[in-house]
Amino acid sequence: MSTQETTLPAPAxxxxxxxxxxxxQSLRDRWNNLTRFQQWAALIPVLVLIxxxxxxxxxxxxxxxxxxxxxxxxxxARFALIAVGLNVVVGQAGLLDLGYVGFFGVGAYVAALLxxxxxxxxxxxxxxxxxxxAMAVTMVTGVVLGTPTLRLRGDYLAIxxxxxxxxxxxxxDNLPPLRGNSGFQAIGHPxxxxxxxxxxxxxxxxxxxxxxxxxxxxxxxxxVGNLERSRVGRAWVAIREDxxxxxxxxxxxxxxxxxxxxxGAAIGGLSGALYAGQIGFxxxxxxxxxxxxxxxxxxxxxxSGNKVGVLVxxxxxxxxxxxxxxIAEYKYLIFGLALIILMIFRPQGLLGAxxxxxxxxxxxxQRLIGRPEQVSSESALAAEPAKGAGA
Amino acid sequence: xxxQLTTLLAEGGDWxxxxxxTFSQQFWDNTIEGLAQGSIYxxxxxxxxxxxxxxKLINFAHSEVFIVGAYGxxxxxxxxxxxxxxxxxxxxxxxxxxxxxxxxxxMVISGLTAVALERVxxxxxxxxxxxxxVFLITAIGASFVIQxxxxxxxxxxxxxxxxxxxxxxxxxxxxxxVTNLQILIVVASLLLLLVADTFINRTxxxxxxxxxxxxxxxxxxxxxxxxxxxxxxxLVGGALAGAAALFYMMKIxxxxxxxxxxxxxxxxxxxxxxxxxxNLRGALLGGLILGLVENYGQSLFGGQWRDxxxxxxxxxxxxxxxxxxxxxxxxxxRV
Numbered sequence: 001m002s003t004q005e006t007t008l009p010a011p012a013x014x015x016x017x018x019x020x021x022x023x024x025q026s027l028r029d030r031w032n033n034l035t036r037f038q039q040w041a042a043l044i045p046v047l048v049l050i051x052x053x054x055x056x057x058x059x060x061x062x063x064x065x066x067x068x069x070x071x072x073x074x075x076x077a078r079f080a081l082i083a084v085g086l087n088v089v090v091g092q093a094g095l096l097d098l099g100y101v102g103f104f105g106v107g108a109y110v111a112a113l114l115x116x117x118x119x120x121x122x123x124x125x126x127x128x129x130x131x132x133x134a135m136a137v138t139m140v141t142g143v144v145l146g147t148p149t150l151r152l153r154g155d156y157l158a159i160x161x162x163x164x165x166x167x168x169x170x171x172x173d174n175l176p177p178l179r180g181n182s183g184f185q186a187i188g189h190p191x192x193x194x195x196x197x198x199x200x201x202x203x204x205x206x207x208x209x210x211x212x213x214x215x216x217x218x219x220x221x222x223x224v225g226n227l228e229r230s231r232v233g234r235a236w237v238a239i240r241e242d243x244x245x246x247x248x249x250x251x252x253x254x255x256x257x258x259x260x261x262x263x264g265a266a267i268g269g270l271s272g273a274l275y276a277g278q279i280g281f282x283x284x285x286x287x288x289x290x291x292x293x294x295x296x297x298x299x300x301x302x303x304s305g306n307k308v309g310v311l312v313x314x315x316x317x318x319x320x321x322x323x324x325x326x327i328a329e330y331k332y333l334i335f336g337l338a339l340i341i342l343m344i345f346r347p348q349g350l351l352g353a354x355x356x357x358x359x360x361x362x363x364x365x366q367r368l369i370g371r372p373e374q375v376s377s378e379s380a381l382a383a384e385p386a387k388g389a390g391a
Numbered sequence: 392x393x394x395q396l397t398t399l400l401a402e403g404g405d406w407x408x409x410x411x412x413t414f415s416q417q418f419w420d421n422t423i424e425g426l427a428q429g430s431i432y433x434x435x436x437x438x439x440x441x442x443x444x445x446x447k448l449i450n451f452a453h454s455e456v457f458i459v460g461a462y463g464x465x466x467x468x469x470x471x472x473x474x475x476x477x478x479x480x481x482x483x484x485x486x487x488x489x490x491x492x493x494x495x496x497x498m499v500i501s502g503l504t505a506v507a508l509e510r511v512x513x514x515x516x517x518x519x520x521x522x523x524x525v526f527l528i529t530a531i532g533a534s535f536v537i538q539x540x541x542x543x544x545x546x547x548x549x550x551x552x553x554x555x556x557x558x559x560x561x562x563x564x565x566x567x568x569v570t571n572l573q574i575l576i577v578v579a580s581l582l583l584l585l586v587a588d589t590f591i592n593r594t595x596x597x598x599x600x601x602x603x604x605x606x607x608x609x610x611x612x613x614x615x616x617x618x619x620x621x622x623x624x625x626l627v628g629g630a631l632a633g634a635a636a637l638f639y640m641m642k643i644x645x646x647x648x649x650x651x652x653x654x655x656x657x658x659x660x661x662x663x664x665x666x667x668x669x670n671l672r673g674a675l676l677g678g679l680i681l682g683l684v685e686n687y688g689q690s691l692f693g694g695q696w697r698d699x700x701x702x703x704x705x706x707x708x709x710x711x712x713x714x715x716x717x718x719x720x721x722x723x724x725r726v
Contacts, residue, residue: 096524148710154523155449156709159664162657163702174695289653293531300528333543336535340512343529347521 050214054207066325070206074278075322077213078271079314083298084220084307085267090296091305092228093260094240095150096158099165101292102145103138103265106168107272109178110134112282115188120177127188131273138269139262146261150254165292172284183283187276203280213274220267221307227263236260240305290332297339303349312350414691419567421686427573427642429682430580434635435659436666436674437587438505438628444604444669444719445624447523451530452508454656455537456629460501460636461647462541467493468553475551489555490637497633505629506622508533514618541649549651552644576638583634584675587627591671600624604669654698661705667715676716680704 031039053061054070063072082104089097111134112118114125125133149160172178189201190212200208227233235256238246247253276282294317302313321331342349414421435457442450450456471489473479481489512533516526558570591597602610603620611617639655640646658681666677681701688700708716 090524096527148706152709152713155443155447155668156664156713158449158527159660160706160709163661163705166657167699167702170695170699174699289657293535297528297531300524304524330539330543332535333539336532336539339532340529340536343521343525343532344512344515344519347516347519347525 063322067322072322074206074210076318079318081271083310083314085264087310089264092236097161099161102165102168103268104272105287106138107134107269108276108282110137111273111276112184116184118184134269134273135266139266142262142265146258150257169287209278303351306351309351417690419565425683425686427576429679432659432662433675433678434631436663436678438632439663440674441624441628448526452534454652456505457632458652459504460497460633463497463500464493464640465550465647467496478554478557494637497636498630501633502626502629505625509625549645549648554644667717669719670717673717
């Protein structure tokens with residue numbers, strides 16, 4: 001699993017030029033050796049560039065005339081948020097969730113029920129207030145689903161979450177207040193009007209939605225990043241690497257798994273609510289298992305457990321069909337082939353997970369035996385054996 | 392808000408019914424239909440269970456192996472000269488010969504698809520010792536690929552229905568009619584499952600499968616050819632899915648559609664998990680229970696709740712028996 005020889009492009013775009021050809025590993029070490037302040041300083045230009053994308057509309061990158069570029073960007077950012085949320089569940093805690101679209105759907109329906117004029121709930125809530133409500137509701141859903149099922153082992157959990165995703169879709173079909181195929185029109189949007197009286201957050205103008213989404217992605221990334229570096233994050237990695245050992249070491253595995261599940265669910269709900277707001281319409285057609293699989297594909301493609309990786313994966317999954325509309329018909333065929341080929345040649349995804357826990361442990365050990373501090377985690381990466389091989 | 396919701400749920404009471412009268416009236420009809428449906432589930436579930444038992448892998452693409460078999464059935468019928476439209480009157484011998492031929496073709500096609508899948512998507516990963524999540528992702532990828540190839544080849548509409556056997560009441564039990572089709576499906580499925588069970592438990596090759604399921608490394612040391620055993624497992628599982636495809640096509644003649652395997656695949660996997668995945672008899676039990684409960688639930692709550700009933704059953708069973716009703720056993724020591 002060593003990544004030393006790899007020639008993939010660097011994940012951290014803010015790095016200065018180097019004499020030797022940069023590798024992911026050396027860039028990573030360099031990045032990790034920067035102070036927090038320096039990291040932010042390097043990231044801010046990148047962020048500015050990302051924010052400016054819909055205005056710049058760069059010629060090669062643009063998806064027009066096939067797809068409206070700001071809306072394509074919004075969808076990419078939406079996938080990014082979903083991937084970050086699913087990454088907490090799959091990448092960090094190692095829980096295989098095949099029904100993530102269920103949480104996404106719950107979030108979308110919460111937004112629809114609370115803001116649409118078609119809703120049975122006549123007391124409407126401002127859209128920005130809907131976002132925390134949607135997160136709270138999906139979090140509760142996550143806890144309700146997780147409490148009985150998280151005691152199950154990996155594959156059983158996979159099928160139960162798959163069933164959950166289908167259940168959400170079927171409930172949307174069958175419960176009259178959820179309006180089945182006819183759906184909800186005119187779902188709310190954030191406040192504010194332009195000079196001509198049209199709302200800023202309209203369905204045709206993706207740019208403000210994109211900015212809102214990117215902002216939320218950044219906020220969520222920071223929050224999740226802090227969690228990862230905390231006791232909770234270490235517990236997740238321990239559970240992912242070996243649940244039995246983690247349990248023996250005194251990690252309250254069930255509680256932390258439930259945390260991961262609930263946090264992932266809340267992020268899924270948030271993206272669902274935003275999606276409903278941008279599209280302005282929700283019905284039962286958008287929450288099938290295939291969508292769930294696409295979400296999972298985004299995480300695994302980029303490299304589950306690696307935040308930059310899942311962002312890249314999400315961008316690829318969402319952007320490619322928008323950019324190359326002529327192949328959109330073969331989207332799933334190409335995804336399928338790409339998944340097989342990628343997994344065969346690079347099972348850890350485009351950018352693999354960092355074995356931070358192992359790296360930290362090695363670091364501490366080296367400090368203990370009095371050798372100079374060395375942040376490199378190369379050997380730790382190489383020392384990690386592939387777990388649970390098929391047969 | 393909550394008040395509004397509760398009043399609404401109380402008012403609009405017709406979205407779900409709790410119809411005990413219909414349920415008890417149709418009980419035996421549902422039992423028989425459930426058994427027929429359940430035996431199809433069981434046949435497909437066996438494919439999941441075998442592969443899981445040997446490789447600890449959810450073969451997500453097994454539903455596509457099944458639907459490829461359904462296409463095989465359709466084209467066999469078509470090439471035999473049958474066309475969509477009224478059911479032809481066939482002599483019993485001719486009927487059996489045609490069905491057997493379709494069954495063999497479907498079993499071969501599905502079995503070969505499963506083996507090809509193993510070759511292309513799983514074997515390279517096994518060589519690398521990839522983590523289990525990776526296998527699942529390639530399985531999903533393979534599932535997409537097969538579905539889309541079928542879509543590109545035949546389009547999105549299901550193939551038109553070709554019937555060879557018109558369901559006809561043979562006898563009644565407690566007032567419920569039992570058709571020749573239902574008898575055929577249940578008896579043939581049980582026979583196939585019996586053969587599969589005997590094959591795994593009594594023959595030399597079956598012992599190889601069990602040995603690899605228990606401990607692949609030790610089995611290799613004892614002279615078992617692991618790769619061949621794995622191929623055999625996929626072949627047997629695929630062939631059973633092909634047989635299931637024939638019964639499915641007889642029950643739902645317009646069933647050959649590129650996405651048609653998906654829901655049945657989930658259901659069959661649910662059945663496998665329900666009975667205890669990796670356990671052959673568990674697959675049978677799980678399939679039958681799932682078929683029965685679905686049909687009972689349908690008459691009790693209304694047709695639109697059929698799938699939900701199945702999934703709720705799964706969650707409830709796993710809450711109380713986390714490894715299924717019979718538990719995992721293919722891998723457990725058994726002499």
